[in-house]
Amino acid sequence: MREAITVRDLSYKYPDGTKALEDVNMEVHEGERIAIVGPNGAGKTTLMLHLNGTFRCMEGEVELFGKTVSKLKRAEIVKEIGMVFQDPDDQLFMPTLFDDIAFGPINQGLKGDEVRERVDKAIMSLGLSGYEDRAPHRLSFGEKKKASLAAVMAMEPRILVLDEPTANLDPYSRTELIGILNELNDREGITMVIATHDVNAIPELADRIYALNRRIIETGTPREIFFDGELLKQNKLDVPDVFKLFDVMRCFGFNCDKLPLSLDEAVSGLTRVIETAGGHIHLHIHEHTHDEVKKWREKYEHH
Ligand SMILES: Nc1ncnc2c1ncn2[C@@H]1O[C@H](COP(=O)(O)OP(=O)(O)O)[C@@H](O)[C@H]1O
Ligand SMILES: [Mg+2]
Structure with a gap:
């Protein structure tokens, strides 16, 4: 199987000296669904921001389908990987939902009909028909979450990275989102990396877990990780x-x-x-x- 993501000896220190990542190594196969679990402050978000090239690797490197991220142009990165932020308000900023979803494709150099096609497809697959002219900041949290996913999907990335996607969703929206993500994985073979505290969602959402606590503590199937009592205790991890x-x-x-x-x-x-x-x-x-x-x-x- 091809490697979609390879992280090699990645370490990262914030300018104030906080060590957020230390010697992180990780491999994600194409089409795999990965959950990154770890307590608050474990470095999940920091790691994700390295995967999509927002943070330049200071030490170590990240490869997407064999290509070093730091050598890719922004336009090349967004074709490979898209990130859904934890807070949709960080992602949506245009006056209408249509504009927000069209923003990525337009930046990829697409024109008129091509842009409209991408937007329509994203709107359809997220069940957002009829919302095109709505102002994103007026949407409910669940709708905003789907809108940010639509904005990312419109760029047709091969890898989807999601930071705490089920946090703050009501039970209906949570179940709906889990269904949508699994469908994207099933139907389009999208590789997924999901940072989450929602251990109840992990068996439904992930083939494999990386337990992160600044370093990678362990990787294994949900069953392997949830059975490792010592590992759970030492890293403040929960089970379903x-x-x-x-x-x-x-x-x-x-x-x-x-x-x-x-x-x-x-x-x-x-x-x-x-x-x-x-x-x-x-x-x-x-x-x-x-x-x-x-x-x-x-x-x-x-x-
Ligand atoms: N902008 C920043 N400046 C300094 N330290 C930060 C910054 N962002 C995050 N950190 C620190 O880096 C560590 C990892 O944070 P983060 O990646 O957000 O963890 P997680 O997403 O797992 O909760 C934490 O100790 C956090 O306080
Ligand atoms: Mg985080």
Whole structure:
């Protein structure tokens, strides 16, 4: 498989001396969905700003499809990679949504009909028809989020980088956005790198996780990372709620060979357990249950 992104020995210090990244190495294959997880201040945003060339590499380098980012022109970079910022107000600044989405394609040198085509396609794929003449700053947060994604998609990048995309979205908009992102990945093979605190979304959104805490701590599938209790504790990382619930059920005698990471996995896991156990599950309180629950708490509570 081709490498979409290669990060080699990347270190970065802000002008005030804050070391944000140290010796970061990372490889993202074409079409892969990567989640970058790490506590506040771990360097997620700083790393992303290096991927799209906003920050020049001071030490180390970033390659996109084998080409060194710092040697590419802005116009070449935006064809490879587009970034959706955490705050849509940092992304949208034109008087109408149409203008905002057209801004990128116009800067790529496209003209009249080509621009309109790009805008229409982005509007359609984000379900924003009828919003073309609306003022972006008047949209709801969920609509603004989709609008920023449309503005990035109109440049037709091969890699999409999203900084905390589900933060502050209501449950409906969150589910909708997760669906849209997965569709872009499925249908157009877009490579995705997503910084997120939303651990419940990770099993649905990512094939692989990079745990970042200034350095890359670990990489693995969501299952590998969420099972590594020590890693989670040391880096203040959380696990999906459904995973925790099934884990605590073990203290009550629930016999489960594979803890679920998502509701779908929970449903199929429960079905399997109940079918093999003769039609019901059996939970009980025994002598050590409360000690086990206490230990369980210590595993997940980071203080
Ligand atoms: N403009 C800046 N100047 C100085 N330090 C900064 C600046 N932006 C971020 N930092 C610091 O760099 C570190 C990484 O920040 P950031 O990349 O925003 O982390 P994250 O996105 O994981 O929360 C933090 O310690 C943060 O305080
Ligand atoms: Mg950040």
